[in-house]
Amino acid sequence: MSETPVVGTTVQPIIELQDLKVWFPVHGGVFARHIADVKAVDGISLRVEEGETLGVVGESGCGKSTLGKAVMGLVPVTSGSIQFHSVSGEVVELTKLSRREYRPYRSEIQMVYQDPYSSLNPRLSVEEIVDEPLRVHHRSMSREQRRIRVDELLERVGLRKEQAERYPHEFSGGQRQRIGIARALATRPRLIIADEPVSALDVSIQAQVINLMQELQRDLGLTLIFIAHDISVVQHVADRMAVMYLGNLVEVGTTEQIFDNPSHPYTRALLSAIPRPDPELERVGRIMLEGDVPSPMDKPSGCGFRSRCPIAQPSCAEQIPPMESIDEGHEVACPYQDRYQQLLEDRQK
Amino acid sequence: MAMEPKSNPPSGSPELLLQIKDLHTSFSVDGQTARAVDGVDFDIHAGEVLGLVGESGCGKSVTALSLLKLIPDPPGRIEKGSAIFKGRDLLSLTYDEMRVIRGREIAMIFQEPMTALNPVFTIGFQMREAIQHHTGASKKEAIGRSVEMLEKVGISDARARMLAYPHQFSGGMRQRVMIAMALSLEPALLIADEPTTALDVTIQAQILELMLEMKEQQQGASILLITHDLAVVAETCDRVVVMYGGKIQEVASVRQLFRQPKHPYTQGLLRSLPRPDLDRKQEQLETIPGMVPNIFDWPKGCRFCTRCPLVEERCRREEPLLRRVGQGHEVRCHLVDEDGGDS
Numbered sequence: 164m165s166e167t168p169v170v171g172t173t174v175q176p177i178i179e180l181q182d183l184k185v186w187f188p189v190h191g192g193v194f195a196r197h198i199a200d201v202k203a204v205d206g207i208s209l210r211v212e213e214g215e216t217l218g219v220v221g222e223s224g225c226g227k228s229t230l231g232k233a234v235m236g237l238v239p240v241t242s243g244s245i246q247f248h249s250v251s252g253e254v255v256e257l258t259k260l261s262r263r264e265y266r267p268y269r270s271e272i273q274m275v276y277q278d279p280y281s282s283l284n285p286r287l288s289v290e291e292i293v294d295e296p297l298r299v300h301h302r303s304m305s306r307e308q309r310r311i312r313v314d315e316l317l318e319r320v321g322l323r324k325e326q327a328e329r330y331p332h333e334f335s336g337g338q339r340q341r342i343g344i345a346r347a348l349a350t351r352p353r354l355i356i357a358d359e360p361v362s363a364l365d366v367s368i369q370a371q372v373i374n375l376m377q378e379l380q381r382d383l384g385l386t387l388i389f390i391a392h393d394i395s396v397v398q399h400v401a402d403r404m405a406v407m408y409l410g411n412l413v414e415v416g417t418t419e420q421i422f423d424n425p426s427h428p429y430t431r432a433l434l435s436a437i438p439r440p441d442p443e444l445e446r447v448g449r450i451m452l453e454g455d456v457p458s459p460m461d462k463p464s465g466c467g468f469r470s471r472c473p474i475a476q477p478s479c480a481e482q483i484p485p486m487e488s489i490d491e492g493h494e495v496a497c498p499y500q501d502r503y504q505q506l507l508e509d510r511q512k
Numbered sequence: 513m514a515m516e517p518k519s520n521p522p523s524g525s526p527e528l529l530l531q532i533k534d535l536h537t538s539f540s541v542d543g544q545t546a547r548a549v550d551g552v553d554f555d556i557h558a559g560e561v562l563g564l565v566g567e568s569g570c571g572k573s574v575t576a577l578s579l580l581k582l583i584p585d586p587p588g589r590i591e592k593g594s595a596i597f598k599g600r601d602l603l604s605l606t607y608d609e610m611r612v613i614r615g616r617e618i619a620m621i622f623q624e625p626m627t628a629l630n631p632v633f634t635i636g637f638q639m640r641e642a643i644q645h646h647t648g649a650s651k652k653e654a655i656g657r658s659v660e661m662l663e664k665v666g667i668s669d670a671r672a673r674m675l676a677y678p679h680q681f682s683g684g685m686r687q688r689v690m691i692a693m694a695l696s697l698e699p700a701l702l703i704a705d706e707p708t709t710a711l712d713v714t715i716q717a718q719i720l721e722l723m724l725e726m727k728e729q730q731q732g733a734s735i736l737l738i739t740h741d742l743a744v745v746a747e748t749c750d751r752v753v754v755m756y757g758g759k760i761q762e763v764a765s766v767r768q769l770f771r772q773p774k775h776p777y778t779q780g781l782l783r784s785l786p787r788p789d790l791d792r793k794q795e796q797l798e799t800i801p802g803m804v805p806n807i808f809d810w811p812k813g814c815r816f817c818t819r820c821p822l823v824e825e826r827c828r829r830e831e832p833l834l835r836r837v838g839q840g841h842e843v844r845c846h847l848v849d850e851d852g853g854d855s
Contacts, residue, residue: 222713335803337803365567365740365804366567366742366781366785367781367784367800368803369784370784370786370798370799371801373786373797374796374799377796392712392713394713395785395787396786399797432714433713433714436713436714436716436717437713437743438713438720438741438744438747439743439747440742440746440770440785440787441746441770442746442749442766442767443770444746449717451717451721452714452718455682455684455685456682
């Protein structure tokens with residue numbers, strides 16, 4: 164990633180990824196030999212700043228969830244680095260830590276999951292669910308102190324104290340997601356990774372949960388990595404966006420830069436495919452991509468997008484194109500992006 | 513390429529394809545009765561794309577399944593109502609009579625195509641069998657027709673792909689196969705229940721365009737599109753039926769619905785969508801407070817009264833009727849005036 168100095172340098176990074184790779188080996192044949200790798204994350208460099216909301220978008224199989232899990236230490240990292248700037252000021256290389264060594268930092272990094280039905284233990288009451296991270300990470304807290312904190316958290320996310328003794332099945336999807344958020348907030352984290360936090364919810368409930376997350380982020384100064392496939396939602400919440408395709412970043416920029424000037428051919432197609440709730444909107448220039456996303460086990464050589472790219476060139480097969488800065492803070496991994504229109508016209512002739 | 517523009521509904525009185533009257537479908541669970549569909553009336557005109565929208569549990573899918581008599585009984589039961597299709601009441605047909613209609617006259621595609629395809633038979637076998645069963649075509653003719661349909665929905669190398677099994681296809685490809693199967697018998701009505709919900713946005717755009725294209729090729733064919741996604745409705749439908757709590761709350765042309773939603777529920781739904789394309793820095797999304805009422809215990813009066821920002825005493829006591837408020841526009845709300853000037 165290029166070393167663009169950030170204006171008004173009070174901005175501190177909270178987490179920095181350098182050439183991160185997460186490959187899952189695939190075994191097969193009689194002797195269960197290693198036959199291939201699923202390259203879920205395939206060389207990602209990214210810097211997340213303290214207090215910002217970074218939206219990570221991409222379609223299924225692009226590696227966005229694996230990216231979140233890698234930061235959480237939930238999947239083994241193949242290579243590369245994840246540097247976390249801890250509250251104490253030290254810079255920790257998360258990929259070098261064992262599970263036990265990771266534990267002190269886990270209270271600073273928490274996760275909110277997509278499915279509020281399977282991510283809460285059905286045998287625990289709401290109080291026990293929210294209390295659990297406190298028991299693990301804040302051993303010095305007394306029972307009474309924890310009880311007060313749990314009540315505080317439930318109130319914070321819009322649940323009533325009386326509901327603490329109930330069990331997850333007694334709640335609706337939106338309320339369960341609130342419980343998941345309360346649990347994530349229990350240890351006073353600085354970074355929250357939200358993996359599709361609203362995609363299992365109904366539209367009217369989605370808006371409630373999005374507002375809650377934004378409010379919490381503002382009030383508590385949280386940094387939020389918001390992973391989602393719904394680009395309209397990400398556009399609403401994110402300050403900056405990272406667009407992924409088949410394990411690689413293809414474009415990073417502020418939300419305005421991405422929407423005003425989408426530059427990677429994939430970003431262009433992705434944004435143009437978003438349906439908008441306006442029947443009178445003139446649909447001009449929707450880019451229809453051919454075919455499907457290839458399997459991450461069988462990525463095309465070079466640029467992963469070239470098999471569907473409307474302006475693919477022979478040289479795209481040679482190497483994974485590096486991210487290049489086209490504007491301050493706006494980076495694109497396509498050497499041909501500035502000649503998009505011309506190449507498209509040439510192709511149509 | 514731009515998505516196919518919505519075909520203008522023909523002026524004058526449109527030809528009726530299906531007329532649903534007073535449909536009631538309920539489910540009995542542990543001695544309790546859930547009135548999932550609780551008195552639904554609407555028409556589907558020939559040649560239109562009708563959207564049936566609402567959130568989970570509103571009764572939209574149960575309505576569609578009732579039309580095809582696909583409600584598992586027990587626990588489900590179609591209590592009463594009629595669905596007149598080409599002069600016959602679908603709900604009073606016998607199992608065998610319904611089998612002839614299903615697939616041939618009315619086809620259905622689902623959210624997850626894998627559940628509708630049989631994993632142990634090849635795609636080609638399943639397609640050809642359906643065609644042979646319904647048309648009495650020879651094996652050779654049926655294979656030819658299958659290949660032709662697969663090519664139409666954009667599956668390359670169709671003849672070879674006929675030998676593939678469903679798991680060898682991606683989600684988008686399976687949905688293409690489902691569309692090819694559904695349309696191979698040129699049904700008059702295609703019911704699509706959340707056909708693109710499980711798909712990525714670039715694939716969703718392909719599938720919706722394909723559905724509209726295929727409909728255009730077949731004179732007078734209609735689509736009933738069931739979805740929770742208002743953006744998909746805006747882009748594909750001619751008319752919209754909005755359901756909440758087992759009842760229809762609003763019926764309108766797609767333009768009327770998005771420009772002048774009348775029911776407080778429809779208004780709330782539209783306002784709760786993130787619209788950064790209109791207003792970049794919306795601080796907060798508007799929300800509909802509370803949650804969907806319990807299906808075993810609908811509120812008295814208006815179904816939406818527990819969450820409605822405009823609720824009055826009358827709304828909790830007396831159930832509003834679905835009333836006409838303008839040309840092709842109906843609303844179930846006490847607080848909306850009848851708009852006489854519009855008719």
